[in-house]
Amino acid sequence: MEDFLAETYNVLKGIVRSGCSDHAKLKGVELVLKNRGKLTDVQKVEATITDERSNEAIEAEIDALRRELGLMDDEDEGEQTEE
Known part of the structure; x- marks a missing residue:
């Protein structure tokens, strides 16, 4: 070769x-x-990301993920909803 x-x-x-x-x-x-690495192909990539979720929906998802990870117990959950 x-x-x-x-x-x-x-x-x-x-x-x-x-x-x-x-x-x-x-x-x-x-x-x-x-x-020799002196010339490379360049591609310009533009991406637009939109998120239609409300802040409350995002907070609920974060809380659910924390529960899955065991970072939040039931008492913390009650405190989160009172705020």
């Missing part, structure tokens, strides 16, 4: 140095730069 990799690099060097077209040379340069 190492021999194949060396051969591949030699072919790529040949394309960069004396490619048949400017496009081939440019593509060769791009591949070399990407291989």
Whole structure:
């Protein structure tokens, strides 16, 4: 496999140095730069997250999760609802 990799690099060097077209040379340069980590593809991702829950619904979910984790006992639950 190492021999194949060396051969591949030699072919790529040949394309960069004396490619048949400017496009081939440019593509060769791009591949070399990407291989060396000097050029990366960048994708811009935009995400919008909406949450339609009320504050009370969120608090209830937090309390339920705390109960599941054992972080809140029945006395704490009563105090939470009185506030």
